[in-house]
Every structure is written in structure tokens, then in C-alpha cells.
Amino acid sequence: MNQSPGNGSTRREFLLRAIKATAAVAAASFIGYRFRTNRPPARTSEDAGTFSLPDFSIPNRPARMCVVTGADRTKTINLALDALGGMGEFVKNGDHVLIKVNAAFATPPILGATTHPQLLEDVIRLCYAAGAAAVAVTDNPINDAASCFELTGLAAAARSAGARVAVPREASFRPCTVPGATYLVNWPVLAEPFRGVTKLIGLAPVKDHQRSGASMTLKNWYGLLGGRRNVFHQDIHGIITDLAMMVKPTLVVLDGTQTMMTNGPTGGSLSDLKATNTMIVSTDPVAADAFGATLLGRTPADLPYILRAAAAGAGTANYDLLNPIMLKAGET
Amino acid sequence: MTSIVSIRRITQAAFLLLFLWLCAVMSLGTNWWQLRGWPVNIFLQLDPLAALSTLLSTGTLYRELFWAAGTVVLTILLGRFFCGWVCPFGTLHQFVGWLHRFGKPLAEKTRLNGYRPAQAIKYYILFFFLCAAAGTLLARLTSLARDGRIIPWIVVTACLLTAAILAATKLFPRAGRATAWLLAVTGAWTALAVFFPVERLIAGSVQTGLLDPIPLAHRSVHLALLPVADRFGGVLSAAPRQYTGALLIGAVFIAALGLNLWIPRFYCRFICPLGALFGLFGRFAFWRVGKTQSGCSMCSRCEANCEGACEPDTEIRISECVLCMNCLRSCHENVMSYRAAKSAGGEITSPDITRRGFMVSVASGFLAVPLARLGARLGLNWNPRLIRPPGALPEADFLNRCIKCGQCMRICPTNIIQPAGVEHGVEALWTPTLNFRIGTSGCQLNCVACGQICPTAAIRPLSLDERLGLNEYAEAGPIRSGMAFIEQGRCLPWAMGTPCIVCQENCPVSPKAIYTREVFVPLRDTLPVVAKADELTVDFGAAVLAPGAFANGDYFCAISGGSDPRPRRITENSASSLSIDSTDPWEREPAAGSQADVLIRLQRPYIDPRYCIGCGICEHECPVSGLKAIRVSAENESREPQHRILA
Numbered sequence: 001m002n003q004s005p006g007n008g009s010t011r012r013e014f015l016l017r018a019i020k021a022t023a024a025v026a027a028a029s030f031i032g033y034r035f036r037t038n039r040p041p042a043r044t045s046e047d048a049g050t051f052s053l054p055d056f057s058i059p060n061r062p063a064r065m066c067v068v069t070g071a072d073r074t075k076t077i078n079l080a081l082d083a084l085g086g087m088g089e090f091v092k093n094g095d096h097v098l099i100k101v102n103a104a105f106a107t108p109p110i111l112g113a114t115t116h117p118q119l120l121e122d123v124i125r126l127c128y129a130a131g132a133a134a135v136a137v138t139d140n141p142i143n144d145a146a147s148c149f150e151l152t153g154l155a156a157a158a159r160s161a162g163a164r165v166a167v168p169r170e171a172s173f174r175p176c177t178v179p180g181a182t183y184l185v186n187w188p189v190l191a192e193p194f195r196g197v198t199k200l201i202g203l204a205p206v207k208d209h210q211r212s213g214a215s216m217t218l219k220n221w222y223g224l225l226g227g228r229r230n231v232f233h234q235d236i237h238g239i240i241t242d243l244a245m246m247v248k249p250t251l252v253v254l255d256g257t258q259t260m261m262t263n264g265p266t267g268g269s270l271s272d273l274k275a276t277n278t279m280i281v282s283t284d285p286v287a288a289d290a291f292g293a294t295l296l297g298r299t300p301a302d303l304p305y306i307l308r309a310a311a312a313g314a315g316t317a318n319y320d321l322l323n324p325i326m327l328k329a330g331e332t
Numbered sequence: 333m334t335s336i337v338s339i340r341r342i343t344q345a346a347f348l349l350l351f352l353w354l355c356a357v358m359s360l361g362t363n364w365w366q367l368r369g370w371p372v373n374i375f376l377q378l379d380p381l382a383a384l385s386t387l388l389s390t391g392t393l394y395r396e397l398f399w400a401a402g403t404v405v406l407t408i409l410l411g412r413f414f415c416g417w418v419c420p421f422g423t424l425h426q427f428v429g430w431l432h433r434f435g436k437p438l439a440e441k442t443r444l445n446g447y448r449p450a451q452a453i454k455y456y457i458l459f460f461f462l463c464a465a466a467g468t469l470l471a472r473l474t475s476l477a478r479d480g481r482i483i484p485w486i487v488v489t490a491c492l493l494t495a496a497i498l499a500a501t502k503l504f505p506r507a508g509r510a511t512a513w514l515l516a517v518t519g520a521w522t523a524l525a526v527f528f529p530v531e532r533l534i535a536g537s538v539q540t541g542l543l544d545p546i547p548l549a550h551r552s553v554h555l556a557l558l559p560v561a562d563r564f565g566g567v568l569s570a571a572p573r574q575y576t577g578a579l580l581i582g583a584v585f586i587a588a589l590g591l592n593l594w595i596p597r598f599y600c601r602f603i604c605p606l607g608a609l610f611g612l613f614g615r616f617a618f619w620r621v622g623k624t625q626s627g628c629s630m631c632s633r634c635e636a637n638c639e640g641a642c643e644p645d646t647e648i649r650i651s652e653c654v655l656c657m658n659c660l661r662s663c664h665e666n667v668m669s670y671r672a673a674k675s676a677g678g679e680i681t682s683p684d685i686t687r688r689g690f691m692v693s694v695a696s697g698f699l700a701v702p703l704a705r706l707g708a709r710l711g712l713n714w715n716p717r718l719i720r721p722p723g724a725l726p727e728a729d730f731l732n733r734c735i736k737c738g739q740c741m742r743i744c745p746t747n748i749i750q751p752a753g754v755e756h757g758v759e760a761l762w763t764p765t766l767n768f769r770i771g772t773s774g775c776q777l778n779c780v781a782c783g784q785i786c787p788t789a790a791i792r793p794l795s796l797d798e799r800l801g802l803n804e805y806a807e808a809g810p811i812r813s814g815m816a817f818i819e820q821g822r823c824l825p826w827a828m829g830t831p832c833i834v835c836q837e838n839c840p841v842s843p844k845a846i847y848t849r850e851v852f853v854p855l856r857d858t859l860p861v862v863a864k865a866d867e868l869t870v871d872f873g874a875a876v877l878a879p880g881a882f883a884n885g886d887y888f889c890a891i892s893g894g895s896d897p898r899p900r901r902i903t904e905n906s907a908s909s910l911s912i913d914s915t916d917p918w919e920r921e922p923a924a925g926s927q928a929d930v931l932i933r934l935q936r937p938y939i940d941p942r943y944c945i946g947c948g949i950c951e952h953e954c955p956v957s958g959l960k961a962i963r964v965s966a967e968n969e970s971r972e973p974q975h976r977i978l979a
Contacts, residue, residue, distance in 0.1 A: 105840065106776045142838060142953065144746040144772040146361060146570045151778055155362065167570050210848060210935060211833050230834045230955040234824065237885040268777075268842030301915050304885025307903070 051174035051191045055248040056200035057283060058090060063315065065282035065322040067291060070329025073119045073257055076279035081126060083325045084281060090251050091199055093131035098197040099123060099163070100249075102204050102220050103139040103154050105266055106147040112258045113267045114148070115203045117157035119255055123203060124161035135163040138193040139223040166193035173226035180312075181242040183235070188226035189246075202252040202285065206276070206292045208264030212236040213303040215265045216292040217252040217285040218244050218314075240305035244286065244314035254280040254288045256295045286315025287322050336657045336670075340416065344423040351375055351420035355553045358742045359569055360781060373739065373787040375420070378403050379546040381458075381606040382735050385465040385538045386788050389732035391472070394789045404613060411617035412610040415600060416639060416654035421545035421588075422600055422607075426639055426656070428589050429596025441636035444596055447643045451601045451652060452685045456693035458608035461540045463697025468536030468732055470698070474525045493518055502615065504687050535728075537701045537759050541736030544606050545599070548585070551738035551762060555751060556582030558742075571772050575741065577753045581762070600654065601641055608683070611651035615681040621653050621660070621668065622675020628667045634659035644668060647678040701759070709757045714975065716965035718756045719766040719946065721749055722775065722799055722811040723783035723792040726971050733790035736762040740782035740791060747771035748948065749782060764791070766813060766948060768964055774949030775813060777840045814946030815968040815977065816845070816939050822961035825934040829853050831886050833935050835950035835962045845943035846950060846962075848935035852888055852899045855932060861925050862891075867917040870928050875907035882910060888931045891922045899931050941968060941977050 009017075066083045068076040081087050091097055101115035109117050120137065127135045137158045141148035145167050149155040158165045166172070172192035178184040204220035211233055212219060221243035222229065232239035256278035263272045276295045282288035286309050290300040300306045300317045310317040354372045357365050373396065376382055383400035387393055393400075403414055415422050433441050473492075476485040496514055501507035524530050541547040559573040560582075566572070575581075591598035600607050621644060634644045637659070642652035644659040659668040707713060710727050721740060724730050741749045741764055748771040751762045764782070768774055780799050783791040794811065797803050801810035816835070820826040825833065836846040863873030870889060882889075888899035889912055896919045900912035910930075912918070922928065946964045954960040968977045 106773075106778055107840070108778065142773065143776055143949070144571075147745045147773075147776055147779070150360075150362065169566060169570060170572065210836055211831065228955065228957060230953055233832050233834045233837070233955065234830050235884050235886065236831070263842045263844055265837060266840045266842070266844070268840055268844075272842055299915075301913060304901070304903075308883075308885070 051176045051189060052178070053176070053189070053194065053246055053248075056198070056250045057248045058250060061283070063282070063284035063287065063322050065280070065284065065287055065291070065319060065324040066327065067324050068279045068281075068327045068329050069277050070279070071257060071275065071277045072329060073116060073255065073279065074122050075329040076257070077119060077122050077253065077281070078126070079327055079329050080279055080281040080325075083327055087126040087130040090201075090283075091127050091130040091132050094133045095127075095131070095198045096196050097127045097132045097135045097199045097201060097250075098166075098193055099127075099135065099137045099201045099203055100220060100223065101137055101139050101154055102215075102223065103145075103148045103152050104142045104223060106141075106143040106151045107266070107268070108151060109153045110270070111267045112205055112260050112273045113207070113265060114152040115154060115205060116255060116257070117153035119253065120154055120203060121157040121161045123201060123253065124158065124163045127199075127201075128162065132199075135161075136166050136193055136197070137163050138166040138168070138190060140168045140190050140226060141223065168192075168226070176246070178242055178246040181245055183232055183239050184242045184246055187229075190224045190226060199250040200247070202247075202249050204252070204254055205258070205260065206254060206256040206295050207260040207267070208262055208272075208296060210264070212240060212305060213298060214289070214293055214296050216289040217254050218289050218305065218309060221247045237303075237305040237308055241308040241312050241314075244305075244309035245312050247285075248314075249285060250283070252282055252285045252288050254282070254292045256280060256292060259295045261296065282319075282322070282324075284315040284319075284322060286310050286317055287319035287324075290317045291319045291324070335661055337661045340655075340657055343417050344426070347418050348420045348423045351549065352553065355550065355558060355742070356568060358554070358739070358785075360743065360745045367743070372785070374399075375546050376550065376735070376737055376739075376787045378414075378418070379544065379606060380404050380407075381461075381540050381544045381609050382547065382788065384609065385462065385540040386733055386735070388462060388466040389468045389536050389538050390729075391469065394733075394787070397787065407610050407613045408616045409618045410655065411614050411620055411650070412607065412640070412654045414610055415604075415607050416656045419545055419606075421549040422597070422604075422654070424589060425592050425597045425599055428592040429598075429639075432593050433596060438633065438636050442632045445635055445638045445641050447641045447649060447652065448595075448601070449684060451641065452683060452689065453602050454604055454608040455611070455683050455685045456689050457543060457603060458605040458612075459690060459693040460697040460700070461543070461605055463694050464701050465536050465538045465540065465732075467534045467698060467701050471531040471534045471536065474521070474531040474534075475529075477522060477525050478529065478531075489518070489522075503682055503685060503690070510687060533702060534698060535701045535705050537704070537731045538733060538735060539759065540605060541734065542761070543603060544735065545604055546606070547735045547737035548588075551736060551751070552581055552585035554738045554742035556585060569747075571747070573747055574770050576750045576767060576770065577762075578751075580753075581751065597639055597641070597654075600639075601652070607654075611683055614651045614653065617650060619670055619672050620648075620650055620675070620679070621655065621657070621670050622648050622673070622679060623667050623677035624669050624671075625667055626676045626678075628663075628665050628677075631664065633662040633664065634668055637662050645677070647680050648675050649680045649684070651681065651683045704757070704759050707757070709759070714966075714972070715756055715760075716814075716967055717765075718752060718760060719814045719948075719964060719966045720969070720971065721764055721766060721782040721791050722813050722945075723780070723794040724764075724813075724971055725790060725792060730763070730790050730971075731759055733788040734763045735788055735790075737787065738762070739785045739787065740764050743781045743785045744771075745779060745781065746773040746776055748773075748775060748952075766964075768948030768951035769960065771952070774952045775947040777947060810841070810945050812945045812968055812970045814948075814964045814966040815941055815944045816946065816948070816950050816962050816964045817967075818937055818939060818962050822956050822959065823937065824956070824961070825936045826961075829855070829932055829934065831932070831934055832955060833937055834953050834955055836935070836937050838949045838953045840947060840949055841943050841945060843940075843943060845940050845945070846937050847940060848937055851934050851936060852890070852931040853934055854929045859928055859930060862922050862928050864924055865918075865922040867921055868914055869909050869911050870922060871909040872928075873908060877905050877907055877910065879907050880905060882930055886933055888933055890929050890931055891918070892927045892929055894920070894922065894926060896920060899933070901933075902930070937962070944968070
């Protein structure tokens with residue numbers, strides 16, 4: 001139609017082109033007007049920490065502790081809990097229990113760098129026997145998480161006792177702010193495994209640790225942190241105090257059956273371990289750690305985080321105040 | 333009746349799915365579908381190019397690589413069945429090309445699927461790669477002659493020469509001249525070799541993996557496609573997989589597929605060195621596609637759908653035919669068949685290569701590696717950033733085996749085995765290197781997965797005992813991939829007066845390769861003199877301290893100049909005074925007017941080269957997260973004794 005040489009266009013074509021051009025001009029002007037801003041981008045803003053851990057301790061009950069000596073973990077843990085009135089004192093019918101193990105390193109259980117799988121299995125079975133509806137096991141390890149749970153035997157122990165292993169993923173963490181804490185402000189914390197949980201049990205071995213002096217139940221909460229948590233080693237006692245304020249467990253079990261005396265917290269050799277044959281069960285993690293320090297030949301005064309956690313109200317460093325029940329597991 | 337084309341399509345789909353399945357199951361875990369004896373290397377082991385190139389470079393066929401001989405035997409019987417029926421990469425090309433030409437007119441299809449002389453390029457690529465790999469063999473042969481072991485030398489040389497002459501007579505029209513040339517070059521080389529160590533002029537390196545479709549497909553799926561796909565599901569790995577340089581690897585894959593929109597099976601026809609190898613064998617094919625009678629209506633329907641672009645309607649090019657069998661189905665006159673007889677329409681059995689092109693590709697193949705080695709990457713200028721996985725062979729042997737398939741990078745549970753980029757040297761492109769900034773941890777102590785999966789033993793299969801230096805390997809000690817070095821200018825306790833030692837905590841060996849020395853360092857800001865003091869407190873009489881600032885257990889107080897300079901731990905401080913640990917009081921109360929210093933207790937890390945195995949867990953965990961304050965480099969690696977640090 002528009003092929004005739006020398007002839008520009010028909011009126012109809014002109015109008016059409018004019019309408020299209022006007023629409024394009026209007027669209028460009030609108031976009032330019034609508035999206036213009038004089039404000040430069042703000043400083044990076046972090047989401048406020050919305051997640052917080054509930055208090056899992058049993059209310060209105062004085063702190064209690066039991067120490068059992070013996071080499072057989074199944075015997076010592078059962079005896080200790082019996083002495084405290086049985087697992088039913090802590091785990092009730094229908095409870096959803098989360099067990100925080102130490103699965104930090106992808107090493108075999110015999111090296112004692114991680115929670116012993118037999119102890120985990122025993123505690124899971126005790127929880128179910130006390131009526132727990134579900135038991136889950138979690139940790140955010142240092143080495144590759146999947147490898148850690150498998151190589152430490154903890155995944156197998158959890159499976160055989162019927163507990164779910166909550167391996168952390170990117171989406172498992174949520175920013176958390178602990179009131180009064182120095183460092184735990186908007187810091188990513190392992191949140192997903194806590195969904196629906198009503199009771200929290202900490203299961204930690206006693207280990208040498210150069211920076212903090214010892215790694216026991218309080219240091220074990222480090223494994224709930226995400227992000228680049230290694231920066232907190234600059235004030236290790238400060239961060240462990242923050243953790244003591246953040247986590248109020250139902251119960252902690254400190255396994256001093258084999259204590260890692262040297263080369264901690266990784267160990268790596270049987271010669272780093274010593275048979276100290278002690279199982280500590282307590283509702284007060286500070287008291288448990290204060291007692292555990294003696295297995296390493298250290299005193300609470302050598303471990304500033306114990307005194308600071310006590311001062312922050314997370315427990316007592318003087319475990320004698322708890323009148324701990326001291327028992328011996330008979331060898332049969 | 334099910335047509336042969338339908339059977340071929342079902343077979344292709346099955347092999348593609350099998351390939352993808354074997355890629356998907358390559359993860360360590362306890363689910364039934366995860367790695368537990370799945371034959372994940374089977375496609376690589378059926379690949380004669382991987383087998384032939386490592387045979388040329390090492391003189392051996394490692395483990396199941398000998399299955400490739402089965403592929404060769406079948407190719408000699410059947411033709412290029414692998415390309416048309418098995419190859420997962422070929423199937424993808426065929427599918428994309430089919431989509432593209434779907435519904436196009438017959439003339440356009442015929443144009444797309446016509447033969448092009450450039451299809452000879454893939455043969456030159458093959459010759460180039462094989463000669464690059466054969467450098468090692470040639471060097472070994474040459475040195476045999478000089479070592480006086482004349483008899484084995486004569487036997488091997490005679491065999492190779494006969495094979496070469498036979499090949500030349502089949503490939504080139506004027507065979508006499510080619511034979512003369514070969515004899516002349518061999519004679520001159522031998523004469524030189526008797527008097528001079530000419531083997532030093534040559535070197536070999538397996539680079540077939542760059543373009544060999546099976547390693548290419550493995551690499552692309554493992555390092556580019558699956559990691560992207562798994563970002564949504566998180567099914568195949570707990571943490572999202574990350575690979576440096578995945579963009580290039582993925583781009584090569586996508587580009588290869590995209591070229592089908594220009595010419596169908598572009599990669600197979602013009603580039604694929606494996607296809608070229610099959611093409612050379614295909615001339616022997618016992619059964620072959622061809623015409624049962626010389627005359628037909630020349631409707632060109634057979635050409636319109638020809639995957640190999642092998643001109644079935646005229647003189648069929650046997651070396652290009654991929655046995656897609658489309659011509660059998662397209663032919664309305666039932667002229668096309670697959671049978672144990674020559675095509676009645678005539679056939680061209682040899683690839684369309686020129687003598688000039690052949691000489692250029694052979695010469696450049698033999699020259700490329702020695703040229704690349706002029707950079708002394710295997711000598712004084714070795715690259716300390718190229719950290720190979722534990723069990724990797726010495727670099728020259730490693731390059732003689734690695735086919736860049738990426739299996740080790742996929743299986744690594746911590747995701748630290750990464751494809752090397754060109755910055756690690758051209759020959760090292762896409763070979764495995766350890767990167768401790770990426771992934772979920774360092775190289776885990778109780779893991780030997782990479783060497784167990786490696787199809788060519790470029791990474792030797794280690795037992796845990798050998799890796800860790802236990803039992804029978806106690807004397808040899810653990811395998812070291814490198815060694816950690818601390819940069820004191822970046823390390824917090826060294827440079828910034830700040831406690832840390834995360835590296836020491838995470839060092840997994842016993843005794844730890846990272847140890848610490850305790851020092852007490854005065855703070856930058858000095859304090860006023862003591863106003864008054866008792867055995868547990870020091871009071872400055874004025875508000876000079878931030879309350880509680882020194883109470884975290886890392887700060888100590890010392891009185892300088894006195895008889896009791898030993899630092900005491902500060903347990904509490906107010907604005908004007910500080911208290912020390914009540915179990916360790918001053919021997920004598922500090923006098924008023926004496927100088928009190930606040931010191932920070934630091935544990936400074938050191939490396940003990942006797943114990944460090946270069947696992948890189950320290951580097952991975954170092955809180956100086958940009959350029960790490962502790963970094964592993966390949967110094968002291970077990971595989972290269974000349975890289976050792978200790979005498």
C-alpha cells in the first residue's frame with residue numbers, strides 16, 4: 001500500500017504512527033517520572049532479630065545434679081537419671097524433644113571429639129520411654145555437616161533409636177537477638193530444628209580447648225550458631241556467656257567417660273584421651289561445666305566463662321550448692 | 333511393527349537417562365540412591381578416546397578402561413553405533429537439532445543435513461590430541477633406543493611404523509609419498525636419538541578431556557547443570573554446590589547445544605574427537621548402511637533426516653554415518669538398508685582429510701606440550717596455588733592421566749575440589765585443584781572418595797591407612813597435599829593484638845600441626861599511675877577505664893618495675909579500678925605511684941611442618957575471611973619430593 005515512490009504516507013498511516021509515538025513518549029515519561037529518586041541507597045540494613053529461643057527449663061524446680069562414676073555409659077546415664085527421679089521428671093507425655101549433640105568434626109566416635117553415639121541412643125530411648133512424641137537431633141558442625149553426622153555414628157544412633165537428624169541447611173537459620181547479650185545481636189541461629197520443640201537436652205563430651213580452656217556443655221551451644229561465628233573467638237568467654245544466656249535447656253548431660261585431655265577440641269589420637277569414667281547430669285549447665293573442669297585438672301577460676309555465665313544468671317559455678325548426688329555404677 | 337528408528341530412539345533415551353541418573357547419584361550419603369556401588373564411571377570406561385589417550389601416555393589401561401576395547405570391537409562390527417545410539421551428548425544434540433528442523437521444508441532439511449568438507453576438522457582435532465598424548469610414548473621409545481635396549485625398541489617401532497604406514501595408505505591417495513615421508517622422519521629421528529637425548533625435546537599431556545564428549549558431558553552436568561538445578565530442590569546435596577569457573581564450563585555446553593540451531597549435530601560432525609576416532613574405525617564396519625541398488629529416484633528424503641550428514645543418496649561416507657537409521661525409514665523405495673555388504677550406490681570409507689591438514693595437526697600436537705612446558709610449570713616455576721587432592725600423582729604423571737571429567741569434584745563431600753582455570757596453566761584447565769575458601773570445610777581427614785572414584789587413577793586410590801599414615805604406612809607418614817602458612821601481617825593475634833586461634837582449634841591432626849605460644853602484650857593506651865592498691869585491686873583514683881571492658885578473662889594486669897612483674901588475670905573493672913583473680917593475689921601490694929599496665933593475653937599460632945598435611949581446614953575456618961591469614965599452598969606436598977621444605 002505504502003510502496004508508491006515519492007509519496008510519504010496516507011493520513012490513516014500518519015495518525016496511527018502518531019498514536020504509537022505518543023504512547024511510547026508517554027510510557028517513557030511515566031517511567032522516568034515514576035521511578036526517579038534523589039535518595040542514594042541507604043546503608044545495608046539488617047533484619048531485626050525476630051527469632052528467640054524459649055526457656056526449656058522446668059519451671060519452679062530447684063536446679064539438680066547427679067554425678068555417676070563408671071565406664072559403661074548406658075549404666076551411668078541410666079543410674080544418674082534414676083537418681084534424679086527418672087527421665088519422666090524432665091520429659092512428659094507428648095513432649096517434642098530436641099537433643100543438641102556435639103557433632104563438630106567428621107571423626108570416628110572412638111576418638112572422643114564428638115558426642116558418643118551410645119550415649120545419644122540411650123538418651124533418645126529414655127525420652128521415648130518417658131512418653132516423648134518426637135525426638136530430633138541437631139548440630140551445626142564445623143566440618144561438612146552430612147559427613148559429621150555419619151562418621152561420628154550419631155546419625156546411625158539416632159536412626160536406630162527412632163530420632164530424626166536435623167542436618168542444618170542455609171534456610172535453617174534465622175537472626176536472633178538475645179536481650180543483654182554482647183554479641184548475639186541479629187546473629188543467625190539454628191532455628192528450624194526448634195520448630196514445635198518443648199524440651200531441649202544438651203549432650204556434650206569433656207574436651208580440652210586451648211582458647212577457652214575447656215569445651216563442655218556451654219561451649220556446645222556454639223553449634224547452634226550460624227554465620228561466620230569464628231569471629232567470636234576474639235572474645236571466647238564473652239560469646240560463651242552470651243550462649244549461656246540464650247539457651248535455657250531442660251537438661252544437660254556432660255560425658256566424662258573419656259576425657260580429651262590434650263590436642264582438643266579435635267583430638268585425633270587415642271593418646272589424647274583419658275578414662276575419667278564420669279557421667280554428669282544436671283539441669284544447670286554452669287554447675288555441670290564447673291564439675292567437668294575438675295576432670296581436666298582445671299578449676300572454674302581457670303575458665304572465666306563459667307564465672308561470667310554464673311554472674312549473668314545462667315547457673316551456679318559452685319556445684320556444691322546443688323547438693324549433687326554422687327553415685328558409683330557397679331561393674332557386673 | 334516397531335521400526336528400527338523407534339528402537340534407536342528408545343535406546344538413546346534410556347542411555348541418556350542412565351547417564352543422568354549416574355550423575356545424580358554421585359553424592360555421599362545414606363539414601364538408597366546415593367553412591368553405593370553404582371557404576372558411575374561406566375560411560376567413561378566405555379569411551380575409547382579416554383582409553384586410547386591414557387594408553388598412549390601411560391602404556392596401560394587402568395582398571396575398567398579396558399571395556400573401551402569392547403566399544404571398539406562393536407564399532408568395527410557395526411559402525412558408529414556409539415554416536416547414534418549410546419552417547420548421551422549426541423542424543424542431546426540430535427534432539428535439539430530435530431526440534432530445530434521440525435516442520436521445515438524438505439529442501440531446507442536437505443541443506444542442513446548435507447555433507448560439508450569441514451567435517452574433516454574433527455579428525456584434525458583428534459590427531460592433535462592423540463599426538464599431544466603420544467609425546468610421552470615417543471619420549472619413552474626414544475630413550476629406549478639410547479639405553480641400548482635395541483631389541484624391544486625395534487619391535488615396538490616396527491609395529492607402530494607398520495600401523496602408521498597402513499593407515500597412511502588407506503587415508504591418502506598417494507600412499508607412496510606418505511610412506512616415504514614417514515620412513516624418512518622416523519629414520520632421521522632415530523639417527524638423532526642415537527647420538528643426542530632428543531627425548532628431552534618432547535613431552536606428553538592428555539588433553540582429550542577438553543572436547544571428549546563423555547568427560548565434557550560429565551563435567552557440564554556435575555559442575556554446571558546439577559548445581560543450578562539443585563538450588564531449587566536441595567535434594568542432591570545438603571549445602572548448595574559451588575564451582576569456580578562453572579560459567580565457562582556451562583557456556584561451552586550450552587554453546588555446543590546451541591550450534592545445533594545452525595547445523596544439526598554440529599558438535600558431532602565438526603568437533604567431536606571421539607566421533608572422529610569411531611569414524612576411523614568405521615571403515616572396517618562389517619555391517620553398514622547403504623543402498624541395495626544403485627539407481628533410485630534421488631528424492632533426497634534420506635538426506636533430509638541424515639544425522640551424520642553422510643550423503644546416503646549418493647556415495648555414502650561410511651566414516652560419517654552414525655547409524656541413525658533415519659534413511660531406512662525415510663526411503664519410500666526401500667532402497668536403503670543396513671547389511672553386511674557394500675552400498676550399491678558406492679561408498680567412501682575414509683574420512684575426507686588432506687595430507688597437509690594431517691601433517692599440521694600431528695606436528696602441532698607433538699609441539700604443543702613442549703611449548704606449554706616452556707613456562708617451567710613442571711619445574712622451577714611450579715604453581716604453589718595448584719593444590720592437588722590427596723593421592724594425586726606427580727604433576728607430569730597426573731597430566732598423563734587426568735581426563736577432566738569432574739567426577740572427583742562432584743564426589744568431594746566438602747565441595748573443595750574445584751576445576752582449575754587457565755590461571756593454573758593451560759594444561760591444567762578443568763583439572764582438580766583444592767580451594768579452601770569455598771565449600772563446607774577443608775579436605776576431611778577420614779575421606780578418600782576422590783581417589784576411589786577417579787577413572788584413570790590420576791588421583792591414586794588411597795586407603796584410609798595410607799592417607800593418614802597408619803599401620804603399614806606409619807613410616808611413610810600421612811599424605812600431604814601442601815602446607816599451611818601464617819601471614820603474620822593479617823593474623824589477629826600476630827598483627828592486631830586480638831585473641832583468636834580458630835586455626836589451632838580446628839587443626840585435625842594429632843599432635844596438632846598448629847601450636848601456640850602465649851604472650852602478654854600491653855595495650856596501645858597506657859594508664860595513669862596507681863593511686864592506691866590492695867592485694868586484689870588497683871585503683872587509679874579517676875574514671876579512666878570503660879567499666880567491664882577488661883573483665884572478659886583475656887586481660888591481665890602487671891605492675892612494671894617492681895619485684896612482682898607477673899601478670900594477673902583481671903576479673904572485674906569499674907571506671908576507676910580493677911580487680912584481679914582472687915586465687916592469685918599480688919605478692920606485695922603495688923605502691924601508689926607505680927605504673928600498672930593492662931596486658932592482653934594472646935596465643936600466637938605457629939605451624940609445625942612435620943605435622944601439617946595441607947588439609948586446609950584452618951584456611952577454611954580463618955575469620956579473616958577475605959584474603960585468609962592462614963593459607964595452604966602446595967609446598968611440602970607428598971607427591972613431588974622436590975617441593976619439600978624440610979631437608
